[in-house]
Amino acid sequence: MRRIARSEMDKFIIRKRKHEGSDVTGGKKPSKLVNDKMDQSKTSTRRRNENNEISWKHIQNNDNLNCDYCILFSKQEADELFQKCEDEIEYYTGDLTQVKVYGKWHNIPRKQVAYGESGLRYTFSGTTVPAKPWTKLVDRIREKISLVTGHHFNFVLINRYKDGNDHMGEHRDDEKELDPKSPIASLSLGQHRDFVFKHCDSRGKNLSRKIDPVKIELEHGSLLLMNHPTNVHWYHSLPIRKKALCPRINMTFRKMLT
Numbered sequence: 001m002r003r004i005a006r007s008e009m010d011k012f013i014i015r016k017r018k019h020e021g022s023d024v025t026g027g028k029k030p031s032k033l034v035n036d037k038m039d040q041s042k043t044s045t046r047r048r049n050e051n052n053e054i055s056w057k058h059i060q061n062n063d064n065l066n067c068d069y070c071i072l073f074s075k076q077e078a079d080e081l082f083q084k085c086e087d088e089i090e091y092y093t094g095d096l097t098q099v100k101v102y103g104k105w106h107n108i109p110r111k112q113v114a115y116g117e118s119g120l121r122y123t124f125s126g127t128t129v130p131a132k133p134w135t136k137l138v139d140r141i142r143e144k145i146s147l148v149t150g151h152h153f154n155f156v157l158i159n160r161y162k163d164g165n166d167h168m169g170e171h172r173d174d175e176k177e178l179d180p181k182s183p184i185a186s187l188s189l190g191q192h193r194d195f196v197f198k199h200c201d202s203r204g205k206n207l208s209r210k211i212d213p214v215k216i217e218l219e220h221g222s223l224l225l226m227n228h229p230t231n232v233h234w235y236h237s238l239p240i241r242k243k244a245l246c247p248r249i250n251m252t253f254r255k256m257l258t
Helices: 034-042 075-088 136-149
Strands: 002-003 012-020 053-060 064-071 098-102 104-107 112-116 120-125 127-130 153-160 169-173 183-190 193-199 215-218 220-224 234-237 248-254
Touching: 075 136, 075 183, 075 248, 098 127, 098 136, 112 127, 127 193, 136 183, 136 220, 136 248
Parallel strands: 002 215
Antiparallel strands: 012 053, 053 064, 064 220, 098 104, 112 153, 120 127, 153 248, 169 234, 183 220, 183 248, 193 215, 193 234
């Protein structure tokens, strides 16, 4: 499997635009994370300069993988946002916690909820999730992401992974409700987790080409922008990682067709 390590990234990733960061946490003293083991995870080099600017890295290859990656929030900001999310976000229960796979219903191996503009709903794997009204916290995060990316998002799907046993299977976000040309902005808070891309031509028994998967470690406070046409050609997943002991919250901001 092809892994993109931080040191290796610089060999083929070009630096992109820079934007000044802004504080969405209200300037309060950061709360302590629920699990102190978070601080024992691999420490990243925070890609910010003394002026608090965000440094983007462009990730691409010749097989239509097209992404941008940055550290959007400092550790202090990310810690505060993580704790606020833990305190405020209420996840779905009941039927909205299940998906249909090969005709059978299964419990989702994570917690999930959606927020967005009035009337929006998202259907995937046999389940339709209605958007709850924006909360002040989630809307502030959306505004920050819109500011630094230059894209408008009207919907977000939030997943909470309690530890490395919670996961997301291989899929493409290609549902008809989504604007196919708009990027998907994925914010990570909490436990670092591997995010794996697999090309559609290299899946299953009847693969037509051999293309190595690409693995990226998503860091605490990071933003991954999956640009068109990535979702057309590449599946992505968050695999089980037994050594990941802490929770992770992931927000995927999208533009829904209205």
